[in-house]
Amino acid sequence: MSIYSELKEKLKEIIKKSGYEEESINLEPSNRRDLGEYQLNDAMQLAKKYHKSPREIADNIIKELEKDESFIDINIAGPGFINFSLSNEYIYSILNKMNESVFNNIYKLEKKKILIDYGGANVAKALHVGHLRSANIGEALKRLANALGYEAIGDAHLGDYGRPLGFVITEIEKMYPNLPYFDENYTGNYEDIELPISNHDLETIYPTASQKAKDDPEYLERGRQITAKIQNGERGYYDLWKKIVDISKEDISNTYNLLNVQFEIWNGESDEMEYFEELKSIYEEKGLLKDSEGAKIIELADSDDKAPMPPLLFIKSNNTASYETTDLATILERSKTTKPEEVWYVVDGRQTLHFDQVFRAAKKGGISDNMKLEHIGFGTMNGKDGKPFKTRDGGVLSLKELINIVYQETYKKITNESIKEEEKETIAKQVAIATIKYADLLPFRGTDYIFEVEKFSDLEGKTGPYLLYSTIRMKSLLKKANYQKSSITKLKGATEKEIALVLLNLPLVLNKSIDTRSLNDICEYLYKITSLYNKFYSENRILTEEDQELKDSWLNLTNIVYTLNNTLLNILGITVPDKM
Ligand code: ARG
Numbered sequence: 001m002s003i004y005s006e007l008k009e010k011l012k013e014i015i016k017k018s019g020y021e022e023e024s025i026n027l028e029p030s031n032r033r034d035l036g037e038y039q040l041n042d043a044m045q046l047a048k049k050y051h052k053s054p055r056e057i058a059d060n061i062i063k064e065l066e067k068d069e070s071f072i073d074i075n076i077a078g079p080g081f082i083n084f085s086l087s088n089e090y091i092y093s094i095l096n097k098m099n100e101s102v103f104n105n106i107y108k109l110e111k112k113k114i115l116i117d118y119g120g121a122n123v124a125k126a127l128h129v130g131h132l133r134s135a136n137i138g139e140a141l142k143r144l145a146n147a148l149g150y151e152a153i154g155d156a157h158l159g160d161y162g163r164p165l166g167f168v169i170t171e172i173e174k175m176y177p178n179l180p181y182f183d184e185n186y187t188g189n190y191e192d193i194e195l196p197i198s199n200h201d202l203e204t205i206y207p208t209a210s211q212k213a214k215d216d217p218e219y220l221e222r223g224r225q226i227t228a229k230i231q232n233g234e235r236g237y238y239d240l241w242k243k244i245v246d247i248s249k250e251d252i253s254n255t256y257n258l259l260n261v262q263f264e265i266w267n268g269e270s271d272e273m274e275y276f277e278e279l280k281s282i283y284e285e286k287g288l289l290k291d292s293e294g295a296k297i298i299e300l301a302d303s304d305d306k307a308p309m310p311p312l313l314f315i316k317s318n319n320t321a322s323y324e325t326t327d328l329a330t331i332l333e334r335s336k337t338t339k340p341e342e343v344w345y346v347v348d349g350r351q352t353l354h355f356d357q358v359f360r361a362a363k364k365g366g367i368s369d370n371m372k373l374e375h376i377g378f379g380t381m382n383g384k385d386g387k388p389f390k391t392r393d394g395g396v397l398s399l400k401e402l403i404n405i406v407y408q409e410t411y412k413k414i415t416n417e418s419i420k421e422e423e424k425e426t427i428a429k430q431v432a433i434a435t436i437k438y439a440d441l442l443p444f445r446g447t448d449y450i451f452e453v454e455k456f457s458d459l460e461g462k463t464g465p466y467l468l469y470s471t472i473r474m475k476s477l478l479k480k481a482n483y484q485k486s487s488i489t490k491l492k493g494a495t496e497k498e499i500a501l502v503l504l505n506l507p508l509v510l511n512k513s514i515d516t517r518s519l520n521d522i523c524e525y526l527y528k529i530t531s532l533y534n535k536f537y538s539e540n541r542i543l544t545e546e547d548q549e550l551k552d553s554w555l556n557l558t559n560i561v562y563t564l565n566n567t568l569l570n571i572l573g574i575t576v577p578d579k580m
Contacts, residue, residue: 002107002507003094010070011040018064020046020057029505036073036083037501043080054080088491091500095488098503099556102564107507108149109514115340116142117330119156119256119263120347123248124168125206126398127255129389130348133378136440136573138346139261140519141376143571148514153264153338158252160245161269161326164206166227169240170219171209172197173226181240190239199251202244203398224318231273231320245270255399259433260573265338272330276321279332280314282365289314300360312357327358332367342372344517349377349446376517379448381440389451407432409457410465414580430577431457431465437574438464441519462527464574467565470530471576473537474562481543481555488553495536496557502529503560519572526568533561 001009008025015022026041043058050057058080065071065082070090075083086094097104118138121127138154145152173182180186180193197205213220229237245268256262283289289296294317301309313322321329334340345355355375362368383389391397411428419427439456443449459465491497502525509525542558545551569576 003097003105004504004507005107007504010068014064014068015042015046015061018060020050020061022046029501029508030083032077032083035075035077037085038083040082040084043082047080058082086501086504091491091497092488094504095500095557095560098564099485099488099560102506102560102567103147105503105506106147107511110149112150112342113338113340114145114150114152114342114344115155115265115334115338116145116152116344116346117155117157118142118344118346119154120159121156121252121256122159122164123245123252123268124165124202125159126203126400127252128396128398129381129402132259132399132402132436133348133381133440133445134346135256135259135261136437137376137378137445137519138344139259139573140437140441140522140571141344141346141514141517143573144510144514144519144522147567147571148510153340154262155265155267156252156256156263157330158245158249158266158268161231161273162320162323163223163227164210165241165244166230167209167213167223168202168206168244169226169230169237170223171205171212172240172244173222175205179240181236183236186236190236190243195243195247197244197247199247202248207395227320228318258403258429259437260575267330267333269326269330272326272333273321275329275332275336276325279325279329279365279367282332282367283314286365288361288364293317298361298364300357300364309356309360310353312361324354324358324361327354328361328365328367331358331362331371331373335367335369335371340371342374344374344376346376346378349379351375352377374517376445378445379443382448382450384450384452386448386450403432403436406435406453406457409453410435413457413459413465416580419579427577427580430575431468431580434464434468434569434574436464437572438462438467438523441572442523444516444520445518462523465580467526467530467569468574468576468580470534471562471565471569472579474533474558474565475576476579477537477542477558478555478562481551483555483559485559486552486556488556490547490549490553491557492550493536493539495532495539496554499529499532499536499557499561502532503564506564522568522572526565526572529561530565533558 008027011025011027012022022042022045026045028039028041030036030039043054043061046057047054055076058076061082062074062076065074065084070087071084072087073085077083116138118134120134121131142152142154176196180188181190209223213223226237230241283298288298290299295313296315297311298314299311312324314325316322334343347355352375359368359373362373380388389397391401407428410431411424414424414428414431435457442462456463457465459469509521513519513521540554542551542554545554566576
């Protein structure tokens with residue numbers, strides 16, 4: 001139970017003593033702080049239940065509240081809102097519990113297995129900024145879910161199926177026609193072949209191929225044929241495809257590592273398509289597959305639909321499976337292997353229709369009966385023109401380029417002279433990742449935001465660098481003071497009390513975050529607690545304080561905020577460097 005829930009339990013007991021029963025307590029941090037720190041709204045509810053005036057009920061509750069030394073400044077506002085504040089002793093006890101472990105003030109949810117699908121990187125294509133938001137939000141939701149007691153696992157769900165890969169192989173065939181992969185008479189082993197292609201080359205091969213396919217119908221046709229060859233597992237083509245996937249996978253996983261993103265499952269769409277035949281017969285047996293101009297479709301429209309719902313294209317007229325079908329095959333696979341209770345798809349909000357179709361079709365086919373499927377969409381990261389962020393020449397910005405832009409900026413801003421040149425790069429990289437992640441998670445996930453590198457990397461304001469810098473300063477204060485954990489027994493200023501109350505309200509923030517599937521509240525909270533702490537820091541001379549009891553209490557308070565910041569930053573996927 002969180003400390004906040006303990007407070008609610010305590011209030012429930014008090015209400016009971018005053019003669020009323022209330023199932024769940026209606027307690028809120030007050031927004032009228034002149035009246036009190038908390039507001040208890042239960043008298044209204046109880047009035048209905050007990051057919052009495054709220055005022056009378058509030059009066060009776062207050063009598064009991066006053067007997068408890070934890071509560072001070074008790075008063076009734078309006079028709080029966082009870083306001084109160086917390087006594088210093090009660091505040092100290094809360095803080096000491098949090099200093100034991102910040103997890104003492106986290107409300108644990110009932111265990112549930114959740115699979116989070118938040119990779120979606122496409123093999124042989126560079127990771128771009130769209131994948132960044134999936135990675136950031138998905139990883140943070142996974143860490144948050146686990147911290148709150150769920151069992152959350154991540155699936156990279158690599159895009160290794162379909163035409164893009166076919167085009168890449170088409171282009172390689174044009175570049176190196178003599179490779180044994182393309183020689184029908186080759187009987188040797190493909191493993192030993194040295195491929196003259198690196199991941200770096202792959203970054204240009206796909207854009208070239210895709211342009212050629214647009215300009216040249218013959219090239220397009222070859223691309224289609226090769227895609228079919230790969231999907232049919234044809235010797236040579238299939239083997240080359242596998243090799244390209246491996247090269248690309250390594251690079252993708254390196255980039256994810258740089259972002260502190262780790263997946264438990266590394267399935268690709270092509271692995272999922274092993275369930276295709278089974279999937280097809282399920283839909284066939286239920287009579288759900290309809291012929292339509294050489295393709296097979298599943299009708300999805302419902303009579304009470306408010307918006308048109310197009311049918312799902314199950315098999316295209318060229319006999320290949322669609323993106324929707326890969327997701328259906330994945331649902332079938334997950335229902336048989338990982339068996340999660342919920343699947344969260346952290347994918348661009350522009351794919352809403354895709355998921356609506358997939359979820360509906362899954363329901364019709366009965367393949368998602370034991371799983372709750374949820375699309376957690378997000379807005380785009382835009383340039384100053386308000387359109388999705390692009391490179392100078394209008395292309396899609398790769399994730400590596402983006403990280404590099406931010407890195408150049410954070411590198412410039414490291415002016416601490418005690419940092420050696422060798423360390424500087426590592427630190428600037430960590431700061432760059434923190435900069436990107438915090439800026440990305442700060443707005444509600446559904447909203448678009450504008451990428452502003454100078455603003456995001458500023459040492460002041462709601463930024464990753466501000467949080468890192470402040471947290472590092474807390475750590476160095478503790479180190480200088482030779483901090484040993486003890487108890488908080490004395491505090492003096494209003495700021496300290498404010499910090500304590502913000503700490504107490506932690507579970508409200510975490511629960512809201514998990515409910516809304518968005519990290520914005522945690523980001524705001526981190527900023528709030530950190531700036532309050534910095535205010536306290538500038539108001540006092542902690543290290544030279546002569547009152548030892550006060551100094552110790554302050555250091556313990558520092559330790560709580562420091563530990564909490566580390567914990568929350570870690571949930572966001574942000575690493576705190578040793579110095580900066
Ligand atoms: N590879 C896809 C893309 O780049 C994203 C995949 C998202 N996940 C899913 N299960 N459909 O658009």
